[in-house]
Amino acid sequence: SVAPSPTPSDVLHRIFGFPEFRGQQEQVVSRVLAGQRTLAIMPTGAGKSLCYQLPAVIMDGTCIVISPLIALMHDQMRAADAVGIRAATLTSADDNRAETISRFRAGELDLLYVAPERASGQEFRNLLRETKIALFAIDEAHCVSEWGHDFRPDYRLLRPLLDDFAEVPRLALTATADTHTRDDIAEQLGIPHDGVMVAGFDRPNIRYAAEAAPNSGIAALVKSLPGAGIVYAQTRDRTEKIAAQIAETGRKALYYHAGMEPQTRARAQAEFVSSEDMVMVATVAFGMGIDKPDVRFVVHAGLPKSIESYYQESGRAGRDGDPAVAHMLWSAGDFTRARMRLNELPPERREAELARVAALSYLVETAGCRRAVLLRHFGESPPESCGNCDNCLNAPDVHDATELSRKLLSA
Ligand code: ADP
Numbered sequence: 001s002v003a004p005s006p007t008p009s010d011v012l013h014r015i016f017g018f019p020e021f022r023g024q025q026e027q028v029v030s031r032v033l034a035g036q037r038t039l040a041i042m043p044t045g046a047g048k049s050l051c052y053q054l055p056a057v058i059m060d061g062t063c064i065v066i067s068p069l070i071a072l073m074h075d076q077m078r079a080a081d082a083v084g085i086r087a088a089t090l091t092s093a094d095d096n097r098a099e100t101i102s103r104f105r106a107g108e109l110d111l112l113y114v115a116p117e118r119a120s121g122q123e124f125r126n127l128l129r130e131t132k133i134a135l136f137a138i139d140e141a142h143c144v145s146e147w148g149h150d151f152r153p154d155y156r157l158l159r160p161l162l163d164d165f166a167e168v169p170r171l172a173l174t175a176t177a178d179t180h181t182r183d184d185i186a187e188q189l190g191i192p193h194d195g196v197m198v199a200g201f202d203r204p205n206i207r208y209a210a211e212a213a214p215n216s217g218i219a220a221l222v223k224s225l226p227g228a229g230i231v232y233a234q235t236r237d238r239t240e241k242i243a244a245q246i247a248e249t250g251r252k253a254l255y256y257h258a259g260m261e262p263q264t265r266a267r268a269q270a271e272f273v274s275s276e277d278m279v280m281v282a283t284v285a286f287g288m289g290i291d292k293p294d295v296r297f298v299v300h301a302g303l304p305k306s307i308e309s310y311y312q313e314s315g316r317a318g319r320d321g322d323p324a325v326a327h328m329l330w331s332a333g334d335f336t337r338a339r340m341r342l343n344e345l346p347p348e349r350r351e352a353e354l355a356r357v358a359a360l361s362y363l364v365e366t367a368g369c370r371r372a373v374l375l376r377h378f379g380e381s382p383p384e385s386c387g388n389c390d391n392c393l394n395a396p397d398v399h400d401a402t403e404l405s406r407k408l409l410s411a
């Protein structure tokens, strides 16, 4: 006779060591175990990985995880490994690919992480026929949609693979998708409308603020904010300059960008993660996959790329639930640059991007509740006032924001 499979809560306690499911996790896990195709939309930090890792432990066979970034895959593999889940990555950066493939063939893997371009290739498809596949998990699933803020054409190649294994359950996961993008992801990945699960996006402990400000204000602002925090700057050069300005005020500061030596970058990251009062000045290359729950503030030194990016980046503050600050400093020049970027896009993508920049301009210029603007963008119906953003806390001078938007966005 066969030993009964452990229940989801057994695995949650014994393997992951968590006392309970959070938010939507239990519902998503149950759907996956029942074989129902699902698109889970859950904010950053909500615990999306567990939604496929836990079923991967229970289900017979290997869970194939599609993920867009090698660094992200390696972080997740290490985390899974640390709790005793049998996980491996199959990427160009791995020199143990032959070993991974033989472990996979022998049915010794719970999780196998691959990039979309590899997953969609014929060679990988043949390999999949050699072992039982428990589940396809498509992480960062907004990459499949042209409406998404980070479209990756490779994600489009996944559909034929999924349909080749039509009986294998599929779970798509993303943090950021407005209603339009949501429908498109479901459509692109063959997930039925009633398989779309949306968790609440509100992060009530984050105090949002935005102000039109010259760059010189950044160091003074950061000096006034306690604890560890991230400052997002737009260029490599700016990260280094701003870090120096902050250090001059007596605050500990590091910088991080893609132009640094990998070891130097890893060291800066590790130092930030273990510190309670370090300021990390970084390009947006920094933050994805970093597990630091006590980030007390995220400052944007300049406009983020889109309202989705803003939500994701600012959402790295206060994951422990304690009070945190998300403060954006922007200038009219940022909008001019954004408009130039829009004009360089192919026409079919311009409309969606324009909507994102417009949403962002509304967020920074509104005299009303900023949280309400953010949440409405993600399809929620929040109250008019949150009591925890700059505008709700001190009613601002009302100026004609619509006029400014019109000027900035008329292409
Ligand atoms: P996401 O992919 O949604 O941004 P992750 O899967 O990276 O989030 O998880 C974020 C953090 O939450 C991780 O540190 C993870 O261990 C933790 N976590 C996940 N599920 C739970 C839970 N049920 N209880 C407590 N912590 C959890």
Ligand code: MG
Pocket (backbone or CB within 6 Å): 048, 049, 139
């Ligand atoms: Mg994730």
